Amino acid sequence: MNILVTGGAGFIGSHLVRTLQAAGEQVTVLDNFSTGLLANLPAATKVIEMDVNSPELATVFDAGHFDAVVHLAGQTTVHISMENPSLDGEENVIGSIHVLEQARRHGVQRVIFASTAASYGDVAEDRLPIVESEPLAPMSFYGLSKVTVEHYLHLYQQAFGLGYVVLRFANVYGERQGDGGEGGVISIFAKRLAEGKGLTIYGDGQQTRDFIYAGDVAAGIHAALTTEHVNHTYNLSTQSETSLNELVEILGKVAGRTICPTYQAARPGDIYKSLLANGRARRSLGWEPRVGLQEGLRRTYEYFCHQQAHAE
Template sequence: MKVLVTGGAGFIGSHLVRLLQAEGEQVAVVDNFTTGLRENLPSGTEVHECDVTGEALGDIFAEGHFDAVVHLAGQTTVHVSMADPELDGTQNVVGSIHVLEQARRYGVQRVIFASTAASYGDVAEDHLPIDEFEPLAPLSFYGLSKVTVEHYLDLYHKAYGLDYVVLRFANVYGERQGNGGEGGVISIFARRIAEGKDITIYGDGGQTRDFIYAGDIARGIDAALRTEHTNRAYNLSTQTETSLKELVAVFGKVAGKKIAPKFEEARKGDIYQSLLANGRARRSLGWGPQTSLEEGLRRTYEYFCAAPRG
């Protein structure tokens, strides 16, 4: 199978590329290197420096003869989307349509799309964990952009027969993560703790997230590339709720030090509680998370301890 990974030099993409290469698949990467890094990728990886909104993308598809596309590229930060909805819409909606057009024109069989828990918005506690039948009601432009692309995927399938799988990620974290994205709180905390600096929680610390390790996400994407159960959405999650205060406690255990966070006002667009059900992915993808939060945080913290300062 020949697979194109957009945003493949980002931290999720770098986990996925390694997994696919280990399985003997042909992998090509498209990345504009706004946040992704070449050094995130194994040497010898086929890399095209290109924005998903750029005209050169068509040439890459024409020459690549890809069987499948994993679309990870995009703007991934809630507060950036609230500050600049136009940027978010251009990168996430227009860029995704451009990817779908190339996929349609050049015979791609399947598109895997990285969606988000933010698609659901702030769901009542008695509806947790959230399953895929929960109405989509995003609170941020980031979440709205992802929901919009999900609708485009469904219509591309109906109009052109392009198969897809939507994966709604919980809060992803792991090695090589930048400061952006929904799971970015972990990379921010890990980097600052490794450097002996203070950390800040926006809100009261009781807000919860479903934190999932990037290696488990890569395995879920791999399963989506191979499943017969296409043209539907799946949550990829641990189905475990962790508050930010609890997260800090686990970090303290991993780092072997007591951590006293500062607290500031919550940011607009942030969801208070998030917990995704993963039963559908377990049943239809044959997938389940394998990495505990403590083990995933240990790997992430050790990565930032070893990373160059600056």
């Protein structure tokens, strides 16, 4: 399969590219390198430096003859979306429309879209774990931008026959993660621990997340590229809830030290509890998460320790 991965030099993209290449797929990465890094990718990867809002995007599709597009490019940080909604709209909504328009004009068979748990908003505890049919009520412009693109995908399919799969990610973490994004708390914490610094929790620490390892997300995306159950939405999650206080405790075990975090006021737009059901993805994609939290945290912490050692 000939696949274009937008935002492929980013954190999740770097895991996906390795998964696709290992499966023998032909991969082209398109990235503007605003947050992605060339060093994140294997040396032989075909890379095009371009923004999805570039007028030259059509030339990439003209030459590429892609069977499928995995659309990961976009602004991924909640607090940035609250500070600058127009940037979020430009990068996530308008950029996505450009990708969809080129995909339908050039006969792409399927678009895999990276959506988010933030689409659901702050769901009542008695509604957890959240299933895909839960009404969408985003609390941030980031979540709203993802929901908007989901609607565009549905209408593009109805109007033009463009196949799609929407994947709503839980909080993704792992090696090569930057300080932004929804799962960024783990990368921030792991990096600070590797540097011998303290940790700060925004809120009371009882807020929970469904943390999923990036390698498991990459496997889910690969499954979405080949599934017969297309034009649907799937959660990719562990269906396991972890509080930030519990996260710090597990990180302490991984790092071999006792951690006493400081606490500051919660930030606007942050969801208090998040837990996604993954039964639909297990049934229809033949997928399941395989890397437990402690093992994933060990890999992530060791990566940042390695980075810190090279920086010194």
